[in-house]
């Protein structure tokens with residue numbers, strides 16, 4: 001479903017990702033863990049070409065989604081980003097109503113059918129486990145929601161354009177424990193329909209939500225394994241040292 005083949009990535013002269021190859025399977029949750037600055041977010045952002053926006057960067061190797069090289073000639077980046085949605089660390093709703101936040105992606109994609117938009121907004125809010133909390137205040141500003149609700153709104157906004165992949169960069173790190181557990185439950189239920197890749201600083205969270213875990217260090221993928229194995233009996237001593245808190 002998602003594959004990296006011998007990926008190297010540079011910010012100017014800085015070699016941020018070193019020869020990374022890995023496959024992330026459909027309908028699984030893959031977590032990336034590792035010390036600050038090891039390249040987790042950089043790697044995640046490659047898969048919807050968010051790093052394209054940063055000048056002076058260079059990529060070698062291949063990033064494939066459904067077998068297609070997403071940096072190949074003729075790739076439509078807007079289409080790619082519809083298929084590969086992204087949720088960021090801090091909830092970033094638009095200064096619009098709850099309804100319009102979710103409808104936004106459909107509208108910019110030229111959808112005009114009001115009944116269809118209403119239906120997608122409801123489905124997406126339900127998919128993000130937010131519908132019951134907001135169904136009576138869809139016209140209110142998104143800023144009236146709590147941080148945790150805003151993050152689920154951003155997930156609903158990503159779901160509205162029917163992606164198959166969701167990239168999440170520390171989606172719960174700005175949230176309180178109850179909102180965090182709601183996001184974790186949501187991730188668990190979303191994997192039935194979506195392929196999810198999540199960057200997290202929180203190792204318990206990786207252990208709770210993911211099927212597979214990749215441990216990065218200094219731009220290298222040190223170990224990629226089933227999450228259970230990774231946390232109980234990792235293959236590499238560096239992984240063991242990291243998850244037991246010997247450094248980080």
Ligand SMILES: Nc1ncnc2c1ncn2[C@@H]1O[C@H](COP(=O)(O)OP(=O)(O)OP(=O)(O)O)[C@@H](O)[C@H]1O
Pocket residue numbers: 011014016034035036037038039040041042043054199201
């Ligand atoms: N826009 C940028 N320009 C130059 N260097 C960058 C840029 N973004 C990230 N880097 C560098 O690339 C390396 C990897 O950063 P990245 O944000 O991917 O790490 P991370 O593992 O996600 O870290 P964190 O857990 O702290 O978010 C770091 O050394 C960082 O300083």
